[in-house]
Amino acid sequence: FRRSNAILMQNPIAKLVPQYFGEYPKSFQKLYESVSLGSDQDKEEVKSTLWKAYEFGNRHHEGQKRLSGDPYFSHCIEVANTLAKWNMDTTTIIAGLLHDTLEDTEATLEDITLIFGPELGSLVNGLTKLKDIKYLTRKEKQVSNFMKMLLSVAQDLRVIIIKFADRIHNMETIDYMPKIKRHRIAIETRDIYIPLAHRMGMSAVKSQLEDLVFKVLNFEEFNNIKSKVKSSKKQRLKFINEV
Secondary structure (H helix, E strand, C coil): CHHHHHHHHHCCHHHHCHHHHCCCCHHHHHHHHHCCCCCCCCHHHHHHHHHHHHHHHHHHCCCCECCCCCECHHHHHHHHHHHHHCCCCHHHHHHHHCCCHHHHCCCCHHHHHHHHCHHHHHHHHHHHHHCCCCCCCCCHHHHHHHHHHHHHHHCCHHHHHHHHHHHHHHHHCHHHCCHHHHHHHHHHHHHHHHHHHHHCCCHHHHHHHHHHHHHHHCHHHHHHHHHHHHHCHHHHHHHHHHC
């Protein structure tokens, strides 16, 4: 039995069909363990569907790289991880895994709908449509219209929530982009996504995006404040413990 097991572990087929041999990639295993299951959900069924989406996205993004040099699909995994951390439903997490497949790969909406169902297809399609909307100016009326356009195109608010997760990871890895593009994305995040997160009551998302934008638009002042906060940490913790 031990010998057979050792041979199996060395066999590459175990990596191709992990649902039978249990040899899932660590990134998938981490994601699956973060998913919050509903009382009516079957654990193995969710794992099977999640793996099907992971494999689909990984296969279609194969060979694509981010500016950092990392595999492009690593971004999709991080978006899905964020959604899992926010306790989003399984369909939304899967949409996070596949959010760039329509725009950046040869996968079609028909493929996604056929394999994963119309609800998932609608979410991914909504995310693709959002990318067609271009933010051009900070004029108050235009900003308001842009937000209304985002919400009307999204229809399902989960599309906006996935977009928040996508924007957070893009802002976290923005250093690899050209300076002009970094500035443009930070301005768009400041003017559109931060106020939208505020209106939706997502204060943690708002706060995280504010810090990331501040770091891009005023790097020196960001580091100055960061240093002061760090130096006073012991004093603040002492005060809190006393209280």
